[in-house]
Amino acid sequence: MDNKLYNRTRIHYRIRKKINGTASKPRLSVFRSNKEIYCQLIDDVNGVTLASASSKGMPKNGNKVAQSMEVGKVIAEKARALKIEAVVFDRGGYLYHGRVKSLADGAREGGLKF
Numbered sequence: 001m002d003n004k005l006y007n008r009t010r011i012h013y014r015i016r017k018k019i020n021g022t023a024s025k026p027r028l029s030v031f032r033s034n035k036e037i038y039c040q041l042i043d044d045v046n047g048v049t050l051a052s053a054s055s056k057g058m059p060k061n062g063n064k065v066a067q068s069m070e071v072g073k074v075i076a077e078k079a080r081a082l083k084i085e086a087v088v089f090d091r092g093g094y095l096y097h098g099r100v101k102s103l104a105d106g107a108r109e110g111g112l113k114f
Helices: 003-017 064-081 099-109
Strands: 025-034 037-043 048-054 087-092
Touching: 003 099, 037 064, 037 099, 048 064, 064 099
Parallel strands: 025 087
Antiparallel strands: 025 037, 037 048
């Protein structure tokens, strides 16, 4: 296995031991690929994805950091439609800077608390 992927997976497992999403306070999980960024609101108790958003269908305005900010705002709108105000942020083993931080800032701007 690739060393970078292996390290990220180990970090993600370490994070997942500590955080858990519920229906009232779901987990905001982030996945970052080279081209796109994806996020989901997950209820771990029932094992259900409540909402998701990605940069895949969105217009490519600006750089990837700006696109991540827009994805954060979209997931916040979907959460508000489901009457969810607070989430637990799961950075997915990625460092909290760049696109991951931008997505979190966009979600906060959209009204989510974490």
